[in-house]
Amino acid sequence: MVQAGQPNKGQNWQHWVHETYRQAQYGQLLHGKTMVVAVSGGPDSMLLMHWLAEVRHLQDNPMQIIVAHVHHGFRLEESQQEALLVKQAAEELGLIFEMTQVDSPGYAKKHHLNPQAAARELRYAFLKSVANKYNSPAIALAHHADDQAETVLMHMLRGAGSSGLRGISWIREEEGIRYVRPFLHVRKQELVAWCQTRGIAYALDSSNQKRAYLRNRLRLDIMPLLEQENPRITEALVQLAETMAAEDDWQQQHTDELFRSHVHSFGVEVKEDTGALEGTLKQQYLRFAMQYTAGCLMKRDVFLSVHVALQRRLIKLILNYLFLEAEQADFSTIERLRLRITEPKTTWREEAGNKVIAIREYDHIAWLSGRRDGAEPASVQCHIERGSGEMFYSSYPSKIVWNEMAVRQMEPDFLGDKFDAMFDADAIQWPISVRTRRQGDRMRVKGLNGSKKVQDMFVDAKVPSSLRDAMPIVEDASGQILWLPGIRRSDIALIGPATRSVVHIRFEPVS
Template identity: 35%
Template structure:
């Protein structure tokens, strides 16, 4: 099977293209991209592709880059393929941004490719990365340190900015591509910067791989096989992680939250991947979440000797643990400001917007309400004549205490919140009913004071009801 048939087989098997598609082809002028454009042009007779070549002059190499630009333009004219040229002053951008040369050039090159895809209404950009590039990438990641995702190497197709990036030559080796160019009499240029060892990739290609091949003569093939295996396993783990996400994770206005108990029941591999998936949803930019960042979150969830915790995962993302609930958020929560509403003797209702709740007040001569209601009651009664008016409805203050039935003395409201496992970020929203002496009478849904209890001598009863969600 010749090379073009091999590539077409990959296109069909991986479903890389459809008949009649508009495709932007990244054309550097080197042998890889020249061979790729020639193959796609040849296949166009059957596939009816509409091809657009996109070439970027990074203005790194002076006259060499200008000659390269002229060569690709002339060749595209021969093939009758539109050729868009992007002249970008990357050296100036490097000075302005402080980025290294390769990162800056890649960023600007991809910006131009996406711009061309948008201009021609194309949803595919084709790149000429090949099997040797894949082997180099995997080895580079191993040297620098990587996880299973990194070992999968470069993906044959992925979506970015709603455009698919396609690499049909990813299983083809450089030697095969050079032979293809020779057999088809294709002229191409050689980028002199590829021989400069100041770039890490060039060092790996020129020095590391030849050295390691003394121990494994088929090193590139071994690395590519590793990439293929890890890519398949990565796909499986992504499916399993998505299932866990749908089953365990919920979203609210702050971010994504889930149960600690459910999380720690997962295998450690899924724990790490679930955290990484949530972080990727929270971060608007393409971001590399380091292992130590993910592990910091996982360890914070697993700890048994703490109940509440807040960590800065990154400049954008916070980790918050409140008892069994774990929250990952990209929003800096605002502190709830102090609020206080006055309740006079003739007040009928108070709406507390900070707590999204309301309190109703009525005076009755006798009680039809059981005074010994459950702890999570929504109504209480007091001997009105024993209350010091005006009452107030407010959130907590430092030093707040409540007198509880069966307890000598008083108990701190703060300790009650801890006992009831009220999340720290919610405590400022909970309303308290206090009298004119700032004595806490009621924490709706949590505790009621033993002060001003109704008895057989009570002549006037204050009946109070509590209701959540006033909107």
């Protein structure tokens, strides 16, 4: 239904335009630019169109305004009248008019959406197409303070956190386009009053009276009840949104810093410096990167050291990276994973939804998605001949360097480390093999009587299960295991007084 405005010359329109323009702080954004304005025909968007037309007079280089209208395929007769109303008003103001008609009901049925969600998707797709057509960096929307209050209340009913309670943003950027809302601080009744003052005709959407929609029930039934308790409930909810927006920005800033500093990712839109990785964490990272298309790893103690609020937000950020286009993780999923991480159990695997898994392997936690085909580790074996040389060991990405020398040439104070060992070259049956583990592997351990299962040694050394099938095992030609690089060596081929020749073997983990 089209409602004619009722002129009232008792108010200063130019002063109001100037003040709202200044308060919204859009001067720099709008100056000298093309602006698309979404106009449905309601009082809010009709006034916004006239407001933008007036704003041009405040600019040295007036912007070009493109009026975009969508016929959603609902209320066919009313929608035709609304389209005609907007077109005529745009022409009277000398503005370019763009319109499309879409089949929201059909789109909703095809994509299993509710009608309002379908209409929103189609509307924003059209607005973006118009902005791209005219090379406009921004789209103006007529959301106002009452919309903000209703949105905050809706999110509150759904149990939203600060990200939801911040409500509608003044400015939101997506795909290089800014969506701006100059009236977000203005009450609906003030916008309607200005339409009447300026004689601006507008349409009343009959569907706004249907209580089938939650927003309508809140506006028609719940807000009036709340106003009985607090006549300024709308202002209070808008203030809550502003407070939550600031706190949400602060928390997100700290979450982003935590992610950049301590989370190591692959396959997501975050630049990763693998040079900062060391030891087991680096090998886990490389191993997971071969097995999965995307993932994030971090040290568990770092996660536990931050406040619970940052723990939740970090999990949410990671899952949102890995979920990609899917729905964002809900609170129950985030909290389930957070509590799992705090448990004392050292190894576990948990489904996070949308084909993402969360795992803990001793001191590290990881979130992984997109298991690669053929990602199961293959058996690897390579050989070291007497003398000197080097080779790449692919299963546990490392460069193997070996050098045989006379015992008098070895460093007198050589101690070695977990990836560095020396053997009596004449006490070994050559060639030496470097391979992955096999069922029943055992090694004679220096300082112990008898042998010990390699599997038990992996567990004792807290080798993550994801790395056990990749860990190098060094054995001689007789099948005796000489060394588990990164863990410990055997009591075979120890250097003693009778040793004349030694072989020095070193594993150098690489990226």
